[in-house]
Amino acid sequence: MTSHVLAADIGGTKLAAALIAEDGSVLRRKEVPTPAAPPGGSEVVSDALTRLLREMTGDAPPVAVSVASAGPLDPRAGTVSPVNIPAWRDFPVLARVSEVVPGVPVRLIGDAVAAAAGEHWRGAGRGSDSMLGIVVSTGIGGGLVLGGAPFTGPTGNAGHIGHVVVDPGGARCPCGATGCVETIASGPSMVRWAHAHGWTGADARDLAEAARTGDTTAVAAFHRAAAALASGIVAVAALCDLDQVVIGGGVAGAGDVLFTPLRDAVAARAHMAFIRRLRIAPAALGRDAGLVGAARMALPA
Amino acid sequence: MTSHVLAADIGGTKLAAALIAEDGSVLRRKEVPTPAAPPGGSEVVSDALTRLLREMTGDAPPVAVSVASAGPLDPRAGTVSPVNIPAWRDFPVLARVSEVVPGVPVRLIGDAVAAAAGEHWRGAGRGSDSMLGIVVSTGIGGGLVLGGAPFTGPTGNAGHIGHVVVDPGGARCPCGATGCVETIASGPSMVRWAHAHGWTGADARDLAEAARTGDTTAVAAFHRAAAALASGIVAVAALCDLDQVVIGGGVAGAGDVLFTPLRDAVAARAHMAFIRRLRIAPAALGRDAGLVGAARMALPA
Numbered sequence: 121m122t123s124h125v126l127a128a129d130i131g132g133t134k135l136a137a138a139l140i141a142e143d144g145s146v147l148r149r150k151e152v153p154t155p156a157a158p159p160g161g162s163e164v165v166s167d168a169l170t171r172l173l174r175e176m177t178g179d180a181p182p183v184a185v186s187v188a189s190a191g192p193l194d195p196r197a198g199t200v201s202p203v204n205i206p207a208w209r210d211f212p213v214l215a216r217v218s219e220v221v222p223g224v225p226v227r228l229i230g231d232a233v234a235a236a237a238g239e240h241w242r243g244a245g246r247g248s249d250s251m252l253g254i255v256v257s258t259g260i261g262g263g264l265v266l267g268g269a270p271f272t273g274p275t276g277n278a279g280h281i282g283h284v285v286v287d288p289g290g291a292r293c294p295c296g297a298t299g300c301v302e303t304i305a306s307g308p309s310m311v312r313w314a315h316a317h318g319w320t321g322a323d324a325r326d327l328a329e330a331a332r333t334g335d336t337t338a339v340a341a342f343h344r345a346a347a348a349l350a351s352g353i354v355a356v357a358a359l360c361d362l363d364q365v366v367i368g369g370g371v372a373g374a375g376d377v378l379f380t381p382l383r384d385a386v387a388a389r390a391h392m393a394f395i396r397r398l399r400i401a402p403a404a405l406g407r408d409a410g411l412v413g414a415a416r417m418a419l420p421a
Numbered sequence: 422m423t424s425h426v427l428a429a430d431i432g433g434t435k436l437a438a439a440l441i442a443e444d445g446s447v448l449r450r451k452e453v454p455t456p457a458a459p460p461g462g463s464e465v466v467s468d469a470l471t472r473l474l475r476e477m478t479g480d481a482p483p484v485a486v487s488v489a490s491a492g493p494l495d496p497r498a499g500t501v502s503p504v505n506i507p508a509w510r511d512f513p514v515l516a517r518v519s520e521v522v523p524g525v526p527v528r529l530i531g532d533a534v535a536a537a538a539g540e541h542w543r544g545a546g547r548g549s550d551s552m553l554g555i556v557v558s559t560g561i562g563g564g565l566v567l568g569g570a571p572f573t574g575p576t577g578n579a580g581h582i583g584h585v586v587v588d589p590g591g592a593r594c595p596c597g598a599t600g601c602v603e604t605i606a607s608g609p610s611m612v613r614w615a616h617a618h619g620w621t622g623a624d625a626r627d628l629a630e631a632a633r634t635g636d637t638t639a640v641a642a643f644h645r646a647a648a649a650l651a652s653g654i655v656a657v658a659a660l661c662d663l664d665q666v667v668i669g670g671g672v673a674g675a676g677d678v679l680f681t682p683l684r685d686a687v688a689a690r691a692h693m694a695f696i697r698r699l700r701i702a703p704a705a706l707g708r709d710a711g712l713v714g715a716a717r718m719a720l721p722a
C-alpha cells in the first residue's frame with residue numbers, strides 16, 4: 121500500500137473514516153451513524169469513533185491522522201464541542217485519536233474548511249486561486265482556499281459565511297445575530313418559510329422536488345435562499361477576490377432549482393468588474409469532500 | 422546608505438514618494454498635489470510623478486520600486502485607472518516608472534492593501550495574524566493581512582470592505598449596488614446624511630468637531646457610520662478569523678467620536694466567541710502607511 125493518511129469526518133449525523141492516498145484517491149472508507157448520547161455520555165461517541173478508526177488502519181501506519189469535525193472546535197487544544205453532538209463538550213478528540221494511532225502527527229480541522237480543501241484538491245474547485253466552499257444543509261458552513269491553500273485563520277474559524285448578516289431586519293439566528301445567511305438559506309430555514317407560506321411538505325428534499333414540479337411557494341423559497349446566498353457570496357468575493365465558489369451539502373443537491381436563481385442573483389449583485397469572473401459550481405466529491413480535504417491538509421504542501 | 426526601496430503612493434489628492442530602509446524607516450520623503458488634468462492629459466500627471474521619483478533617487482539604486490495606487494488597477498498589466506485621476510485610464514504606470522529607474526524590479530499594489538501592510542509591519546497592527554486595515558475618507562478602502570502576510574488576491578482586488586452591503590434597502594452606491602458600507606460611513610456620505618437632518622457645517626472635519634461638542638445630529642451621524650462599519654467588520658471577522666482591525670484615513674482622525682460607538686457596535690454584533698478577541702485600533706503611521714507598506718511588499722519575505 122502506498123503511503124496514506126487516515127482521515128476522519130465527525131458530524132452530528134454520521135462518523136466517517138477513510139484511508140486516503142497521496143494522490144487523493146480513497147483506498148478504504150466506512151461510515152456509521154453518530155450514536156445518540158446525552159451530555160456526559162462522551163464515551164459512547166468516542167468508542168464508536170475508535171472502532172471506526174481501528175477498522176481503517178492497514179498494514180502500514182498512516183503518515184498522519186487528520187480529523188475534520190463539526191464545530192465549534194479548538195484546533196490548538198485539539199478539542200471539539202459539536203453543536204449536534206451534545207455528549208462532546210471540549211472533548212479532547214485528538215488525544216483520543218492518538219491513543220488509537222500512536223506516534224503519528226494528528227491534526228484537527230473544521231469540517232467545512234476540510235470540504236473546501238477537498239473540492240479544491242480533487243473536486244469542482246481544481247485550479248482556483250481564491251475559492252469559497254459552502255456546505256448548505258441543516259446549517260451553512262464555509263471554508264476558504266486563498267492563494268491556492270486552505271485558510272483556517274488563527275483560531276481555525278475562518279470561512280463562517282453562514283453567519284454573515286444579509287438581512288439586518290430579519291429573523292433571529294441561534295448565533296445571536298439577526299438575518300444571517302443561515303436564517304434564510306439553510307434547509308430548515310427554507311422549509312420553515314415555505315410552511316409559513318402554505319406549503320405542506322416535510323423537508324428540504326420534498327421542497328426541492330416541489331420546486332422542480334413548479335410549485336410556486338417552493339420555487340419562491342429557493343429564490344429567497346439564492347438571494348441570501350448571493351449576498352453573502354458577493355461580499356466574500358469583494359473581500360477575498362474570489363474566482364470560484366463550490367457549493368455542496370444536502371440542499372445543494374437540489375441542483376438547478378437552486379443554482380439557476382443563485383447564478384442570476386450573483387450576476388445581479390456583481391457590480392465590480394473583478395467579481396464578474398466568479399464561477400459557481402456544485403460540489404463534485406459528495407460525502408468524501410471532508411475526508412479528502414482533511415487528508416490534503418495533513419500532507420506536506 | 423543602507424539598501425532601500427523606492428516607494429510611491431498615488432492618489433487623487435496627492436502624489437507621494439519615499440526611500441524606505443529595510444527596517445521600515447523613512448529615509449527621504451516628499452509629496453506634491455496631484456495635478457488636475459482632463460481625460461487625455463495623462464502626461465501632466467506622469468511628469469509630476471517622474472519628477473518626484475527623480476528627486477528621491479539617491480547615490481545607490483533601490484533594490485526595488487513599489488507603487489501603491491488608488492484603484493481600479495491591474496497589478497499584472499501594471500496599469501491603473503484611479504477614479505479620481507480621470508487623466509489616467511489603463512495608464513501603464515509601471516512602464517513609466519521603469520523608465521525612471523531602469524533595471525530594478527517594480528511592483529504595483531492597491532493603496533489600501535499597501536496601507537494595511539504598512540500598519541501591520543510598523544504601525545498599529547504589529548503582531549497580528551489576521552488583520553483588516555480600513556481607510557475611511559472620501560471613499561472606504563480596505564486591505565487584508567492573513568497568516569501574517571498581505572493578501573492581495575489573484576487580481577489584486579482583495580479587501581474591498583467599502584462595498585460590502587450592510588443595508589440592502591439603502592442608498593445607491595456609485596459601484597452599482599445599494600447599501601454598501603461606503604454609502605453610509607465615508608466622509609461625504611456622513612456629511613450628506615447630516616445635512617439632510619439639519620446640520621449645516623461644511624465637511625467631515627467640521628462634523629467631527631460638532632460631534633465632540635455634543636451636536637445631536639453630528640453624534641448620530643457618527644453612530645450611524647459606526648454601525649455600518651461594525652456590520653462590515655463583523656462579517657470580515659467571521660470570514661477571515663480576524664484578531665485586529667486598524668482604521669486610518671481622514672474620518673478616522675475624528676478619534677473617540679468614531680471609535681467609541683464603533684467598538685460598542687462591534688461588541689453588540691460579535692456573537693461568536695472567536696470574534697470577541699477582535700481589537701480595533703486607530704492607524705499609527707498617518708500618511709506614511711501606504712509608502713511603508715508598499716516597501717514591505719517589495720522586500721523579500
